[in-house]
Amino acid sequence: MFSNSSQKYFSLLNRLKYSLYKFNISERNFFKLILNGSLPRPHYALGLFLSASLASQLNYKKISIIEFGCWECEGLMDLEHYTNDIEKIFDIKIEIYGFEGGEGLPAPKDYKDRVYQFTEGEMKISNRSFVKNLKRSQVIYGDFKKTVPEFLKRKDFAPIAALFNDADYFFSTQDSLKILNHKNKLPKVFLYFDDLNFSSSQTGELGAINDFNIKNKSKIEKIPEFAETMSLFWKKWIFLGKRFFIHHDFHHDLYNTRYHNPFYKNL
Ligand SMILES: C[S@@+](CC[C@H](N)C(=O)[O-])C[C@H]1O[C@@H](n2cnc3c(N)ncnc32)[C@H](O)[C@@H]1O
Structure with a gap:
């Protein structure tokens, strides 16, 4: 089931297109649904699709998809929904992990946490939380500062293929990105960041990306021409491509290892 937020944006026409797709399941048809803007929370569908496509071409049999900052788990519900579709298209199993504090945003440390935009305690989990509706995600509760290093010691998870970052703060995102220090990941991990708008390059999620690149040999980079390519399809949503x-x-x-870009393979 899609999350409540997604259901609000899912028009009758798009529901019909999605139902018809179920009679004609294929990689190409699902990619078209994403590109034509027929699916709600399309950026989650796209990140999942791109990472699963790469993984299957590199012969991975299972992958992990992770969301940082889950609040009431609506994003995870949509990820679960799309995972069921994507596993039918690619010969791959998908594990879903969510990291969440549960107490709302922690106390900000300094200006880098963009205190002009976010406040301690915002987005505290209520009894409305959809965590009980989740069927296949593992939600790991606690501050990333503690839960990410603990996760790094584990050896029982599938290789990391995509991260969806929605933790707002610089310091939280900085802690979340330490997960990329684990060897158990794809050569290219797709990353989505939800809160870049009106940020400085030194603060918030953008600041954490730049900080990561200063400290590491591996790099987090924008995908050249991605937003422009998406603009051919996502007329109203080019910003998501960015x-x-x-x-x-x-x-x-x-x-x-050579692989095919799904944009060339499916269009
Ligand atoms: C914008 S909300 C996430 C919304 C969710 N992705 C959705 O689509 O509904 C941000 C969440 O990040 C969590 N968060 C921020 N910093 C954190 C940290 N250091 N450790 C754990 N959770 C954190 C907050 O508790 C909050 O629930």
Whole structure:
């Protein structure tokens, strides 16, 4: 089931297109649904699609998709929904993890947390939370500062293929990106950042990306021409294309393995 927020944006016509798709399931047809703007929370569908496409071409049999900042788990509900579709298209199993504090935004540390825009305690989980509706996600509660290092010690998760970052703050995003230090990941991990708008390059999620790039040999980079390519399809949503990045692990064993860009393969 889609989340409540997504259902509000899911028009009758688009529901019909999605129902018809179920009679004609294919990689190409699902990609068209995304590109034509027929699906709600299209950026989640797209990030999942792109990472699963890469993973299956590199012969991975399972991958992990992670959301940082889940609040009441609506994003995870939509990820679960799309995971069911994507597993039918690509020969791959998908694990979903969510990291969330549960107490709302923690106390900001300094100006880098964009205190002009966010406040401590905002988005505290209520009894409306959809966590009980989740069927296949594992939600890990606690501050990322503690839960990410704990996760890094684990060896029982599928290789990381995509991160959806929605934690607002610089310091929270900085802690979340440490997950990329784990070896168990794809050579290219797709990253979506929800809160870049009106930020400085030194603050918020954008600041955390720049900080990561200063401290690491691997790099988080914008996808060149991605938003422009998406603009051919997502007329109203070009800005979503600008929120996608790739983490490049240049020295990964599979970094140089040839694969096909889904945009060329499916259009
Ligand atoms: C914008 S909300 C997430 C919304 C959610 N992705 C959705 O689509 O409904 C941001 C969430 O990040 C969480 N968060 C921010 N910093 C955190 C941290 N350091 N550790 C754990 N959770 C954090 C907050 O508790 C809040 O619920």
